[in-house]
Structures are given as C-alpha cells and as structure tokens.
Amino acid sequence: MKPFITFSCIFLLFTTISAHSFSEYVTPNFTASYLELIDNFGTFLFSHNKTFKVAVFNPGSQQTSFYLCVIHAASNTIIWSANRDDPVSDSGKMHLTVKGITVLDENGNTKWSTPSLKSQVNRLELTDMGNLILFDNSNGSLWESFQNPTDTIVIGQRLPVGASLSSAASNSDLSTGNYKLTISSSDAVLQWYGQTYWKLSTDTKVYKNSNDMAKYMAVNNTGFYVFGDGGTVFQLQLPLANFRIAKLGTSGLFTVNSFSGTDLKQEFVGPGNGCQTPLACERAGLCTESTASSTPVCSCPPNFHAGSDTFGGCVPSNGSYSLPLACKNYSSVVSFFNIGSVQYFGNFYSDPIMYKGNLSSCQNLCSNNCSCLGIFYKNTSGSCYMIENEMGSIQSRDGGDKDMLGFIKAIVVASSIDVDDKQSSQNGGFPVVAAVLLPIAGFIILMVIFFLVRRRLTLSKMQEVKLGKNSPYSGDLDVFYIPGLPARFDYEELEEATDNFKTLIGSGGFGTVYKGVLPDKSVVAVKKIVNIGVQGKKDFCTEIAVIGNIHHVNLVKLKGFCAQGRHRLLVYEYMNRGSLDRNLFGGGPVLEWQERFDVALGTARGLAYLHSGCEQKVIHCDIKPENILLQDQFQAKISDFGLSKLLSPEQSGLFTTMRGTRGYLAPEWLTNSSITEKTDVYSFGMVLLELVSGRKNCYFRSRSHSMDNDSNSGGGHSSTSSITGLVYFPLFALEMHEQGSYLELADPRLEGRVTYKEVEKLIRIALCCVHEEPPLRPNMVAVVGMLEGGTPLPHPRIESLNFLRFYGRRYTEASTIVEGHENENGSVMLQQTIMASDSPTLAFSYMSSQNISGPR
Structure with a gap:
C-alpha cells in the first residue's frame, strides 16, 4: 500500500509540473513563458479557490504584446498587470528568484521587476482575493500587487489617499493611458492631462456621510465606499455581490461592476453625462446629449468639419488654418474661431484665469501662451477660461445658458501660390498680384514686428514696477x-x-x-x-x-x-460663527465639551493635511484661537496659512527669531533651532489647553467686588478687581496631571457637564504636544488618531515638561500686584506694566496676542 501511495504522489506531482499550472504558489527558480504555456493560454498559477489566475497573457488576442497579469478567471478580466508599459513577445519570460520577479524579453533583457526586497523570497502566492504576494521564510509579505494598483481595485483591496489608478491605452494595449483617478483626503478626482472632469463629491448618486478625512477607497460585497478613521465618508450602496471591481476604463469612465453568471454588470459610472468625458467626440468635436439613447451625438462646431482618419476630431473648414499642438510647430500668427454658445468639461472644475476682463484681454492671454489651445468667455461676469496642453470635446448647450462663448485657437499654415500666379511665372512674367502684394506684405510684417517688440518692452517695464x-x-x-x-x-x-x-x-x-x-x-x-x-x-x-x-x-x-x-x-x-477666541473667551454662550472636542479634532485634521496631505509641506507657524474660525455645528477651519512670503523684509528679519504669536511659540524659536512642523504641534497643544480651561493660558486670578455709583451720577455701577496673582495654566495642567486631578482643569462654566476621562484625554495629548524637544512631540496625523481613539493615549514625559516649571516660576517672580478693571468676559485690563525679567523668554510672554501678534 505504501509504495502505491508514493507512486501516486510522484505521478500527481509530475502531472502538475508537466501542465505548468500550479495551485496557490510557486517557489524561486521558476520560469514561465507564453510559448511554454500555450495550451493553458499562458496560465501558470491559480488561487486556491480557482477564482483568479496568473498568466503571461495577450489581451485582445493580438500576438505582439504579452503581459504578466492577474486575471479573474470566470470573466477573463485583467485586474492587475506588471509590465504594462514594456510588453514582451510570446517568447518573453517571467522569472522568479530569491530576489523577486523579473519579466524578460526574448533576448534576456529586463523589462520589469519588483523593487529591492528586505529579505529573500520563499514563495510567490496568489490569494483567493486576487492579491499576488511575495513571502519570505518567516511568512512576511515582501511585495504585493494590491499595493501597486494599475487601473482596477477588487474586493479586499484598498486604494489609499495619495494613490491613483491610471487607465490603459486600449483593451489590447495595457500601457499607461491619459486618464487618472486620484484619491485625496477629501475627494476622488478624475483628470485628463491635468484637467479635472469629474469629482466623486459632486456625483448625485453618491452619498456623503461625513466631513472626516478620507483614508482609502474600497469596494466590497455591499457597495463602493471611501472610508475615513471615523467610518464611511462617501458611500454607494449596491446589491450583494461575490465579485466586484472598480475600474478606470480606456475612455476615461470610472465604473463599478459586479460579476453575475458569465458577464460583468455595470452598476455605477462616473461621470454619468456622456459628454463630460474629455474625448467623447474626439478633439474639438461637438458633443450633444441624446434624449433617445445613452450614446451622445457627435458633430463639428461652426466653421469646422470632420478631420482625417489620422487626425480625428474636427478641424477648421478654412484650409488655410490648422489647430496647433501645444508649444509645437507654433506660428506667431493666430486666429480665434468663434464656435458659439458652448461649454467645456474642464470649466466645471476650474476657476477662470481672469475675472471681469474683456474678450480682447482673454484672447491676448491665449495668444501669448503657446500651451493655450482655446478660450471660453462669459459676457456677464467677464470670466475667461483657458484650455491648455490638450483639447478635448466641446459640449453643446442646446437651449441653455447662451452667455458662455467658445473660441478655438488656430494658426496660419503655409499655402501654395495661386494657380494663376504660377502660370504667369511659368510664362516668364513676374506675377502682377505678387508685385502688388509683396510690398504690402512686407510693410505689414514690419509693423507686426514693431508692435510685438514694443509690447514685449512694455511688458518688461510693467514687470519691473x-x-x-x-x-x-x-x-x-x-x-x-x-x-x-x-x-x-x-x-x-x-x-x-x-x-x-x-x-x-x-x-x-x-x-x-x-x-x-x-x-x-x-x-x-x-x-x-x-x-x-x-x-x-x-x-x-x-x-x-x-x-x-x-x-x-x-x-x-x-x-x-x-x-x-x-x-x-x-x-x-x-465663517458665520467667527473665531474660536471670541466663542471661547467672549461673553456669549458657553461652548459645550463636545463642541470643544469637535473644534480640537477639526483643527488637528486641518494641520495634519497641511503637514502630510499637500504636495508641498506647509508649516502654519501661527496656530492660535484667533486663526481658528468656526462655521455652523462648530466646524473648525484654520485660516491664514501659507502667507509668510507676503511679508516685508523687515518683518521677515523677525521671522528667524519669533514667528507667530507669543504664548504659542515653541521653545525652538528662542534657541535658533531648526523649525519644523513640530512647531505647529506645540502651538496646537497650547490651544488644546485653552479649550479645556476656557481661558487664556496666562491669566490673572482675581477677586472682584461691585460698588454702586452715587445715584446723582447717573445710577450706573462699575466692577473693580484686585489682582492677586498670575496663573500660568500649562504649569497648573502639568501639576494636576501628576496628581491625577484632571477635573480641576476643566472650565468651571461647564458645571460638571464633562467627565474625568474626557478631560484626561485632552490634557495628556496637549502635554505630549508641548514637550520641549520637538522629536518627542507626536505628529499631527498621530494626534488625529489619538483624538479619534484609533491610537492609544501616550504618557507625557515629565523630564521634557520641566521647562514649564521654570516658565511658571519666572511668571510669578515677574508679576506684580496690579489694580485693574474687569471687563464683561472676565479678563483684566492691565494698568501697570509688568516688570520684565532677565529671561529672554519672558521678555515677550506677558503681552496679549493682540499686541504682539506676529506677521499674520
């Protein structure tokens, strides 16, 4: 019996190898090519459940371009491709070694490979979700296809913020196309040559759940979603499905499809308007929505006719003109063809380049910009929109707003000499027309050159103003x-x-x-x-x-x-609710704890975006309640960011030592240390403490008494205060943290409407933010996680907070007992200057933010 079992295993192994088709995984020193696997259509690996397969594949049944692909077996849909921009022939090979995957052409040249890996490869596995993974000996993931998407995501895959999908050139050519879907922290956007033509947030079929920062896009059995830390940000509920994909197609449409039976069923498409895709009717074609069918009707705008098969789209009817390519073969003599009341897909998501100008100015901007291919001008507002780099289809406005006029830029092409002039020339006589026109043409050219030079000189002078x-x-x-x-x-x-x-x-x-x-x-x-x-x-x-x-x-x-x-x-x-300082320190209704928490979380999210979500990091340098504005439902928005370059040289000189507002300045400003985003974290921590206490971090504790004025003087009354001491709240917060007495720190006006745990949470986060050493402070992404509850609360490091004790002692030493008048919101108007100490820190710390507000 035992020899039979051994023989059976050997036979099965031989059968698997001879068929060149493996289940679940293959190990290093494995090679596959289409020619070797032609009987299996290039397939060499299946997932355990046979839902997905890996193949050296030729999409569209063409015989010249082969790609390493992951394919949904039942629908034969490609969900990922490796060498999309470097196809190989049918004899090209996929080679798996301990260093990773390499795709080689027939000559052994590398066309694509996985990046350098941290350890050696143990196996290449295809999961039941369609994820192709390289594992090491410790079963750790070294590389995954899910983390390197092409044009598709499937159930179980996430497209994180900052990542994108790029369309394929065609169904048989998988090379990177011109359409891109990008995920940001607030939206998903479709673009063509940098021109936006659709946003998820504007699609009426998609429901927006919250204003949370987005983290990733995904599809699952129940629908299509964009998720944030707090749950769903956008959602599209769909019928239950076992297989669903989101794909950016070759025509620029973003679709969600599910598999049913033998076919993929389209469940969602964006944009829904057929004329809103950039090339619905090719270049300069006129697209009109059809009431009879979902397919738009294509024609050419006035003064244009259909172009040749090689050019496509529409071209000027006057053969003396052609449409320019951006900054190529550019003629200095241009004209603008009026194509009537039309619209362009890019105008819906872009701002005009000029507002309240005239048509001539709009055309001049385009004429002087070689990348400009056309303009749209709105009469009522004087708004000027520009098409740059690439021109797509034009949209008809049938019966709609006639206020927007379109103009397509055209250049003069070289034309042949008039037939009559040719004949005159052949007869030996100098053409009469040429004798008349040449002097005129020469004069016109000289005048054009003169005015162009004069204009250039004028513009140069204007730039120097x-x-x-x-x-x-x-x-x-x-x-x-x-x-x-x-x-x-x-x-x-x-x-x-x-x-x-x-x-x-x-x-x-x-x-x-x-x-x-x-x-x-x-x-x-x-x-x-x-x-x-x-x-x-x-x-x-x-x-x-x-x-x-x-x-x-x-x-x-x-x-x-x-x-x-x-x-x-x-x-x-x-912002209809004004600034945070007016709501927090003013005499209006008391901000409830949840409102304060929402302000803290919104501010943290805004800073996290400035530090981590922008193409270029932005350091605000002046986070304070005055620069946090509030809308309905106390939604917080940061203002005055990114404007430091607008300062005068005199103000910029102060930047190196004290940029921002005293009281919120991080210690590194005083030691000439490098300034990083952690300076904003410090300021945020100080604001967080003020949100807890409901008062400025530096305030005078006072006792007050009222005294009615003499009735003959008008019957009014006034309040006076005798200041007994200065409180430096950050030090008080540190001391209460050490004692565990967090409720002592809460705004007394809340009158018990806040719990011990709620105050503890904000105080611990705030103290971590104001650590003296910048590297010990968390970044704002981590702060958002702490506030939302996804990141464990840290323990402040007391040794990095001892500087607060020094600050607090110096405040006490420098303060004097001052008589003052208390205003209606409880703050004191000083009538005697506080004595300055010898501490450079304290030289500016006592002044109010209004008096010493820095550049902003």
Whole structure:
C-alpha cells in the first residue's frame, strides 16, 4: 500500500509540473513563458479557490504584446498587470528568484521587476482575493500587487489617499493611458492631462456621510465606499455581490461592476453625462446629449468639419488654418474661431484665469501662451477660461445658458501660390498680384514686428514696477498668467461688496478683515493686506496660486484675490460663527465639551493635511484661537496659512527669531533651532489647553467686588478687581496631571457637564504636544488618531515638561500686584506694566496676542 501511495504522489506531482499550472504558489527558480504555456493560454498559477489566475497573457488576442497579469478567471478580466508599459513577445519570460520577479524579453533583457526586497523570497502566492504576494521564510509579505494598483481595485483591496489608478491605452494595449483617478483626503478626482472632469463629491448618486478625512477607497460585497478613521465618508450602496471591481476604463469612465453568471454588470459610472468625458467626440468635436439613447451625438462646431482618419476630431473648414499642438510647430500668427454658445468639461472644475476682463484681454492671454489651445468667455461676469496642453470635446448647450462663448485657437499654415500666379511665372512674367502684394506684405510684417517688440518692452517695464509705488497703468492683472490662480477681483468690486469696507470683523498684524457680499449673493470675508513689502506682483500671484490649490474641509477656502495698483486683498469664505477666541473667551454662550472636542479634532485634521496631505509641506507657524474660525455645528477651519512670503523684509528679519504669536511659540524659536512642523504641534497643544480651561493660558486670578455709583451720577455701577496673582495654566495642567486631578482643569462654566476621562484625554495629548524637544512631540496625523481613539493615549514625559516649571516660576517672580478693571468676559485690563525679567523668554510672554501678534 505504501509504495502505491508514493507512486501516486510522484505521478500527481509530475502531472502538475508537466501542465505548468500550479495551485496557490510557486517557489524561486521558476520560469514561465507564453510559448511554454500555450495550451493553458499562458496560465501558470491559480488561487486556491480557482477564482483568479496568473498568466503571461495577450489581451485582445493580438500576438505582439504579452503581459504578466492577474486575471479573474470566470470573466477573463485583467485586474492587475506588471509590465504594462514594456510588453514582451510570446517568447518573453517571467522569472522568479530569491530576489523577486523579473519579466524578460526574448533576448534576456529586463523589462520589469519588483523593487529591492528586505529579505529573500520563499514563495510567490496568489490569494483567493486576487492579491499576488511575495513571502519570505518567516511568512512576511515582501511585495504585493494590491499595493501597486494599475487601473482596477477588487474586493479586499484598498486604494489609499495619495494613490491613483491610471487607465490603459486600449483593451489590447495595457500601457499607461491619459486618464487618472486620484484619491485625496477629501475627494476622488478624475483628470485628463491635468484637467479635472469629474469629482466623486459632486456625483448625485453618491452619498456623503461625513466631513472626516478620507483614508482609502474600497469596494466590497455591499457597495463602493471611501472610508475615513471615523467610518464611511462617501458611500454607494449596491446589491450583494461575490465579485466586484472598480475600474478606470480606456475612455476615461470610472465604473463599478459586479460579476453575475458569465458577464460583468455595470452598476455605477462616473461621470454619468456622456459628454463630460474629455474625448467623447474626439478633439474639438461637438458633443450633444441624446434624449433617445445613452450614446451622445457627435458633430463639428461652426466653421469646422470632420478631420482625417489620422487626425480625428474636427478641424477648421478654412484650409488655410490648422489647430496647433501645444508649444509645437507654433506660428506667431493666430486666429480665434468663434464656435458659439458652448461649454467645456474642464470649466466645471476650474476657476477662470481672469475675472471681469474683456474678450480682447482673454484672447491676448491665449495668444501669448503657446500651451493655450482655446478660450471660453462669459459676457456677464467677464470670466475667461483657458484650455491648455490638450483639447478635448466641446459640449453643446442646446437651449441653455447662451452667455458662455467658445473660441478655438488656430494658426496660419503655409499655402501654395495661386494657380494663376504660377502660370504667369511659368510664362516668364513676374506675377502682377505678387508685385502688388509683396510690398504690402512686407510693410505689414514690419509693423507686426514693431508692435510685438514694443509690447514685449512694455511688458518688461510693467514687470519691473514695484508694488509699493503708484502704478501708472490700469488693467495690470492681464500681464501675468499663472495656472491655478483663484478668481481675480477689481478693487472697486470689493469696495462695493464690502460697502466701502464698512463692517470690520477682524484685525491683526497682517491686515484687517471686512464682511462683504458678492454679486452672486455669497457672503465673503475680505482681508486687506498691509505691509507686504516691495516684491513683484508675479510673486504675489504665484503665492496665491499655491494657497488657492490647497483644499480641505478644515481649512478656510480662498475664493479670490485682488492685486491692483497698491491694493492687495484676499477673499475668503465667510465663517458665520467667527473665531474660536471670541466663542471661547467672549461673553456669549458657553461652548459645550463636545463642541470643544469637535473644534480640537477639526483643527488637528486641518494641520495634519497641511503637514502630510499637500504636495508641498506647509508649516502654519501661527496656530492660535484667533486663526481658528468656526462655521455652523462648530466646524473648525484654520485660516491664514501659507502667507509668510507676503511679508516685508523687515518683518521677515523677525521671522528667524519669533514667528507667530507669543504664548504659542515653541521653545525652538528662542534657541535658533531648526523649525519644523513640530512647531505647529506645540502651538496646537497650547490651544488644546485653552479649550479645556476656557481661558487664556496666562491669566490673572482675581477677586472682584461691585460698588454702586452715587445715584446723582447717573445710577450706573462699575466692577473693580484686585489682582492677586498670575496663573500660568500649562504649569497648573502639568501639576494636576501628576496628581491625577484632571477635573480641576476643566472650565468651571461647564458645571460638571464633562467627565474625568474626557478631560484626561485632552490634557495628556496637549502635554505630549508641548514637550520641549520637538522629536518627542507626536505628529499631527498621530494626534488625529489619538483624538479619534484609533491610537492609544501616550504618557507625557515629565523630564521634557520641566521647562514649564521654570516658565511658571519666572511668571510669578515677574508679576506684580496690579489694580485693574474687569471687563464683561472676565479678563483684566492691565494698568501697570509688568516688570520684565532677565529671561529672554519672558521678555515677550506677558503681552496679549493682540499686541504682539506676529506677521499674520
């Protein structure tokens, strides 16, 4: 019996190897090619449940391009490909070694390989979810296909924030296409050559659950989701399915499909409008939604006809003109073809490059920009939109708003000499037409050159104009074009919107803020910037472009700006509940604990995005209650971020030693240490302490008494206070933490409406944030995790908080008993200057934030 069993095992092993098809995994020194596996259509590995397979595969049944793919077996759908941009022939090979996977062409040249691995490979395994994984001897994952997505994600796979899907060029060519789906902390966005044409947040079929920061996108048996730490941010509930994929298709459509029977069934598509995809009707084609079918109707706009098969799309009917390619074969003589009242997919998700300008200025911006291929101009607002780099399809506005006009840029092409002139030339006579036209043409060319040179000199002069001087010209906003700029406003328009800057709603070292109402009835906050120094307007616009492209639910949105003459103004969304300091320290209703917690969490999320979610890290440097604004439901938004470059050289000189607001400054500012995002963490910790106590971190404990005035003096009364001592709350918080007496730190106005554990949580986080050594402070992503409960609460390191005792003692030594008047919110108006100590730290610590607010 035993020999028979042995023989059977040997036979089965031989059968498996000879078929070149393995179940679940293969081990190093394994090689596979399509020619060797032609009977199995290139397949060499199946998952344990046979749902997925790995193959050297030729999609579309073409015979020239082969790829290493993971395939859903039942539907024959490719869910991942390795060498998508470097296909091999049918004799190309996949080679597995202890160093990883390598795809080789027929000559042995490497076309694709896994990156360097931390240890040697033990096996290559295909899981039942379709994840291709390299494992080491300790069963640890070295590399996974799920972490390197191409154009598809499946159940069990996550697409994290910062990752993206890229379309394939076609169904038979898997090379990276021109469409991309990117996940940010607030949205999922489809783009084509950098032009946005769809956002998940704007799709009416998708439900938004919360304003939490997104972490990853996923599909599962019940639907399609974007998840955050607190649960679902976006959701699309779908019927139960065992297999579901989300895929960015070759035409730019993002679809969710499930497998039923033998076919994939489409359950969701974005964008839902067939004309909203960039090439619905090819280049410059006119797309019209069809009422009879889901397929849009394609035609050509006025003055255009269908192009050749090689060019596609639509081209000018006048053969003397052609459509330019961006910055290639560029002619200096351009024209604009009016294609009537139309729309363009990119306009829905981009801001105009110019606001309240005229059509001529809009066309000039395009003419002077070789990457510009067309413009759209709105008469009522003077808004100018620009198509850059690549032109897609145009959308018909059938019976809709006729206010938006489209203009396609065209260049003059070289034309042959008139037939009659040719004949005259062949007869030996000089063409009469040429004799007349050549002198005229020469004169026109000279005049064109003269005006172009003159214009260039004029623009150069205008660029040299300093912002601090009176501008001798008007319309200077048309001089510069910088991609990404938000809306531009005229000074007169903002003057009118604010009723001549009538309603002041805030002020600081960086400017004053006024309430305004734009013509579209939207309420805004208009900040008049002061002391911006003598830098060029282009630098100003570039900086605004950076700020304008930073979008997060916990950051105040910049809606526009004004740079006209000496005027520099910023237009922000209006926050109807004002700043945190007014709500926390003012005389209004007491902020409840949950509201304070929500403010803390929102502020932390906003800072985490600035530090980790932006393309370029942004360090705020001035986190304080005045710069945290509140909306309905006490949603917190950080303001005044990213504007440090707008300071004058005099102010910038102060930056190296004390940037921001005293009382919230990290110790490293005083020691000339390097400034990192951990300086914001320190400031956030100080704000967190103020949220707990409901008072400024440095305040005077006082006793008060009331005394009625003489009735003959008017019958009023006044309150006076006798200050008995200065309290440095961070030190008090440290001492109560050591004693475990957390409820002593809570705002007494809450009157017991907060628990011991709730206060302990915020105090421990705050004390960790204000550690003296920056490396000991958590980053803001970790702080968000602590607040949300996903990260364990840390224990503050007392040795790194002893500096608070020194600060507290120096405060006590420097303070004097001062008589003062208590105002309505309980803070004291000092009438005697506190004696300065010899400590450089204390030299600025006693002053209120209003007096010493730094650059902002």
